[in-house]
Amino acid sequence: MSAVAQLAGVGVRRGDRWILDNVDLDVEEGQRWVLVGPNGAGKTTLLQILAAQLHPTVGLVEILDEILGAADVFELRPRIGMASSALVHRIPDQEKVGNIVVSAAWAVVGRWNEAYDDQDVARARELLERMGLAGMVDRTWGTLSEGERKRVEIARALMTDPELLLLDEPAAGLDLAGREQLVDVLSSIFTDPDAPASVLVTHHLEEIPAGITHALVMADGHIVAAGPVETTLTSDVFSDAFGMPLTVSHADGRWNARAAH
Numbered sequence: 001m002s003a004v005a006q007l008a009g010v011g012v013r014r015g016d017r018w019i020l021d022n023v024d025l026d027v028e029e030g031q032r033w034v035l036v037g038p039n040g041a042g043k044t045t046l047l048q049i050l051a052a053q054l055h056p057t058v059g060l061v062e063i064l065d066e067i068l069g070a071a072d073v074f075e076l077r078p079r080i081g082m083a084s085s086a087l088v089h090r091i092p093d094q095e096k097v098g099n100i101v102v103s104a105a106w107a108v109v110g111r112w113n114e115a116y117d118d119q120d121v122a123r124a125r126e127l128l129e130r131m132g133l134a135g136m137v138d139r140t141w142g143t144l145s146e147g148e149r150k151r152v153e154i155a156r157a158l159m160t161d162p163e164l165l166l167l168d169e170p171a172a173g174l175d176l177a178g179r180e181q182l183v184d185v186l187s188s189i190f191t192d193p194d195a196p197a198s199v200l201v202t203h204h205l206e207e208i209p210a211g212i213t214h215a216l217v218m219a220d221g222h223i224v225a226a227g228p229v230e231t232t233l234t235s236d237v238f239s240d241a242f243g244m245p246l247t248v249s250h251a252d253g254r255w256n257a258r259a260a261h
């Protein structure tokens with residue numbers, strides 16, 4: 001297996017505080033990571049580094065064989081698919097779903113209605129179908145439910161056939177049905193051997209899809225535990241990360257965490 005992302009001694013300082021501190025991480029081809037931890041743990045900051053959108057204060061970051069700081073990030077970023085709520089705020093309500101997905105091929109938002117080629121349009125259509133959104137190509141963004149919007153974001157992130165896929169809390173704000181549909185879609189992506197190496201950030205263990213191979217648990221800017229998911233998502237690790245006694249369980253392919261009594 002070859003390395004997709006390697007971080008060594010990475011730290012990010014803001015004011016007088018290290019919001020990421022001494023983070024080491026190796027993401028290899030074929031691996032699907034879940035990144036969990038309390039509010040303010042540094043999850044989004046770490047994802048921004050993996051997306052080549054943020055340069056650390058200290059440490060070495062190598063993504064897709066490019067060293068951050070030496071690489072041309074405008075060449076690197078299109079090789080990374082990212083779905084986060086930051087993009088969504090820039091999409092006009094009247095924009096068509098098909099355009100939102102296909103315009104990822106240009107790594108732009110807001111330059112809609114380009115003359116896209118047929119191959120790109122066909123790929124966007126196929127991705128939307130895979131996300132359970134068949135027939136929605138011509139629907140406008142403003143008419144979609146939250147759950148449908150999240151799945152459009154993921155289709156857009158996959159549009160460029162990225163070598164690294166980053167998903168920041170894709171199930172945030174979804175109702176139970178929306179969450180379950182999303183977990184299904186993510187399970188089908190992560191169990192596909194051709195899918196890119198992936199990192200999924202979530203607050204809730206119930207949102208962990210099938211196919212996740214590794215877990216990184218963070219708290220207060222540092223790594224509490226990292227490694228294969230089965231041996232990393234434990235009651236001890238979670239109790240340590242969240243500062244309260246927690247019981248972690250795994251049954252029928254789904255994870256759960258609750259207060260230990």
Ligand SMILES: Nc1ncnc2c1ncn2[C@@H]1O[C@H](COP(=O)(O)OP(=O)(O)OP(=O)(O)O)[C@@H](O)[C@H]1O
Pocket residue numbers: 014015019037038039040041042043044045046
């Ligand atoms: N530009 C900044 N200046 C100062 N502090 C920052 C900055 N960006 C992030 N932080 C702080 O760094 C910490 C980590 O933030 P980050 O968003 O990475 O955490 P997170 O684990 O994603 O949190 P959440 O689960 O709440 O989304 C937080 O305490 C946040 O307030």
